[in-house]
Amino acid sequence: MNKTLSVALCGQDLLNHPFLNKGLAFTPEEREAFELHGLLPRAVLTLDQQVDAALKFLDALPSPFARHVHLREVQDTNETLFYALLTRRIEAMLPLVYTPTVGEACQRFSEIWQRPRGLFLSYPERDSMDDVLANPAYDDVRIIVVTDGERILGLGDQGAGGMGIPIGKLSLYTTCAGISPDQTLPIVLDTGTNNQDLLQNPAYIGWRHERIRGPEYDAFIERFVTAVQARWPHVALHWEDFSSANAAPILERYRNRLCTFNDDIQGTAAVTTAAILSAKAAHDGKLKDETIVMLGAGSAGVGIARLLLQVMLDEGASEEEALSRFYMLDQDGLILADRAGLSEGQALFARRDWKERPTDFGTVMQESRASILIGVSGVKGLFTEKIVRDMAEHCERPIIFPLSNPTSHSEATPEDIMAWSDERALVSTGSPFPPLDLHGRTHRVDQTNNAYIFPGLGLCLLATGATRVTDSMFMAAARGLASLSPLRDNPDGNLLPPVTQLRRVAFAVAEAAARQACEDGVCPEFSDDELRDRIRSIVWTPEYDHYEKV
Ligand SMILES: O=C([O-])CC(=O)C(=O)O
Numbered sequence: 001m002n003k004t005l006s007v008a009l010c011g012q013d014l015l016n017h018p019f020l021n022k023g024l025a026f027t028p029e030e031r032e033a034f035e036l037h038g039l040l041p042r043a044v045l046t047l048d049q050q051v052d053a054a055l056k057f058l059d060a061l062p063s064p065f066a067r068h069v070h071l072r073e074v075q076d077t078n079e080t081l082f083y084a085l086l087t088r089r090i091e092a093m094l095p096l097v098y099t100p101t102v103g104e105a106c107q108r109f110s111e112i113w114q115r116p117r118g119l120f121l122s123y124p125e126r127d128s129m130d131d132v133l134a135n136p137a138y139d140d141v142r143i144i145v146v147t148d149g150e151r152i153l154g155l156g157d158q159g160a161g162g163m164g165i166p167i168g169k170l171s172l173y174t175t176c177a178g179i180s181p182d183q184t185l186p187i188v189l190d191t192g193t194n195n196q197d198l199l200q201n202p203a204y205i206g207w208r209h210e211r212i213r214g215p216e217y218d219a220f221i222e223r224f225v226t227a228v229q230a231r232w233p234h235v236a237l238h239w240e241d242f243s244s245a246n247a248a249p250i251l252e253r254y255r256n257r258l259c260t261f262n263d264d265i266q267g268t269a270a271v272t273t274a275a276i277l278s279a280k281a282a283h284d285g286k287l288k289d290e291t292i293v294m295l296g297a298g299s300a301g302v303g304i305a306r307l308l309l310q311v312m313l314d315e316g317a318s319e320e321e322a323l324s325r326f327y328m329l330d331q332d333g334l335i336l337a338d339r340a341g342l343s344e345g346q347a348l349f350a351r352r353d354w355k356e357r358p359t360d361f362g363t364v365m366q367e368s369r370a371s372i373l374i375g376v377s378g379v380k381g382l383f384t385e386k387i388v389r390d391m392a393e394h395c396e397r398p399i400i401f402p403l404s405n406p407t408s409h410s411e412a413t414p415e416d417i418m419a420w421s422d423e424r425a426l427v428s429t430g431s432p433f434p435p436l437d438l439h440g441r442t443h444r445v446d447q448t449n450n451a452y453i454f455p456g457l458g459l460c461l462l463a464t465g466a467t468r469v470t471d472s473m474f475m476a477a478a479r480g481l482a483s484l485s486p487l488r489d490n491p492d493g494n495l496l497p498p499v500t501q502l503r504r505v506a507f508a509v510a511e512a513a514a515r516q517a518c519e520d521g522v523c524p525e526f527s528d529d530e531l532r533d534r535i536r537s538i539v540w541t542p543e544y545d546h547y548e549k550v
């Protein structure tokens with residue numbers, strides 16, 4: 001039975017409210033009570049009929065980008081319909097509202113911006129930040145995704161157009177974890193852009209100014225966090241797609257001050273760890289015996305390496321043994337300890353034992369005899385035929401993860417990797433790829449995307465009221481996800497469950513992380529049953545409530 005909701009708005013105001021609007025699904029009684037006669041055509045449709053009509057319209061559109069734009073319009077006019085579409089057709093809709101199409105949407109955000117959604121907090125207007133947040137429309141906000149748009153996927157600086165990412169991520173919180181859309185808030189911190197195309201575009205929607213840096217930037221971030229904490233003391237604050245130079249320092253500065261995490265560092269690390277744990281469990285191996293090459297030493301690369309290091313320590317390796325298993329590279333080659341300007345994370349994984357040898361990727365691959373290759377470089381095509389063939393020569397089941405997003409920036413295609421490795425590689429990508437034909441069988445390509453982690457983590461935070469997000473909660477989330485690996489029961493199975501199961505995944509991740517939150521003392525003690533009840537009680541489903549006049 002649907003709920004009955006008391007609603008004060010009527011007429012056009014009600015139709016203009018995306019969370020309350022039902023379009024043609026308003027019943028004749030509601031049309032009478034809320035003064036909708038004449039504003040709507042006469043037909044009354046069910047939600048199912050609206051979904052069918054919307055799918056038909058979407059199918060006829062010429063491109064994923066056109067479908068994204070239309071879906072955003074549905075979201076801004078009727079959120080129930082939008083989420084009904086997403087939950088019923090998650091596999092088809094995910095690549096449209098999220099990676100990869102959201103990348104193009106960010107690049108073309110100035111063209112497609114139509115209606116306000118979320119908040120653009122710009123540096124020149126910093127003095128009015130508290131007033132903007134004070135709007136009663138945001139009273140129920142429980143979770144915020146914030147970006148400054150500087151490193152959108154592998155597409156670099158998209159300025160204020162980066163707003164596409166918080167909107168996309170939050171739509172996954174709702175689709176996968178059932179977090180009510182009115183509890184979510186996407187925010188762009190518009191601190192300028194160094195993207196010359198945007199600066200020269202007369203239609204650019206953001207602050208036309210080079211990025212502010214240093215103390216001014218830090219003070220702006222501080223002001224934002226302080227304002228958020230004052231407005232919503234228990235909010236979960238999710239940082240997304242900041243530059244590597246800012247992502248880790250921001251996380252370190254605030255992680256002990258409020259309930260906050262960085263998805264690119266911690267979410268990506270957890271899903272990658274889950275995929276690798278799944279691969280290792282299937283072959284009875286230990287991670288501490290593997291050798292890992294990480295191509296990309298930004299926030300994602302360091303985050304993944306740190307969590308994998310923790311797995312090795314948990315397996316009983318000493319820190320020295322475990323660190324000797326990692327080779328981390330960036331565009332300048334292998335990271336060596338004597339290189340100037342290393343971040344704390346890079347310095348941890350920098351090699352001390354690589355003397356007078358070339359540091360290029362090819363040499364490092366050859367000499368390290370890596371069994372696991374992870375790409376978070378943002379650069380298309382770096383995993384060449386030679387790299388993959390050499391790896392497959394000394395390794396029975398090489399683990400090769402080209403994780404860069406969107407699809408156009410992937411280090412290699414799964415098809416090529418499989419061809420070059422005699423179909424022996426365990427491959428997983430960051431963006432969606434079409435299925436492969438392996439030995440005459442269709443094989444789904446795993447998508448090691450943080451979408452397997454952050455919705456469930458958010459659900460955990462809301463359900464437990466956790467005051468902090470610990471690293472061990474991400475490890476627990478990774479293990480919770482790995483416990484659902486199809487490879488456990490089927491040697492030919494995938495590393496991760498299909499995206500059609502993202503809801504089930506979110507619940508498993510939420511439960512695992514929540515148990516850990518209790519153990520870590522960052523929330524009150526709850527029994528397993530209590531945790532499960534609290535998680536389930538949050539869930540919002542896209543159905544129309546019945547409205548009665550206030
Ligand atoms: O958004 C995605 O698909 C994954 C992610 O966080 C990134 O690539 O920055």
Ligand SMILES: [Mg+2]
Pocket residue numbers: 153240241263264
């Ligand atoms: Mg990201």
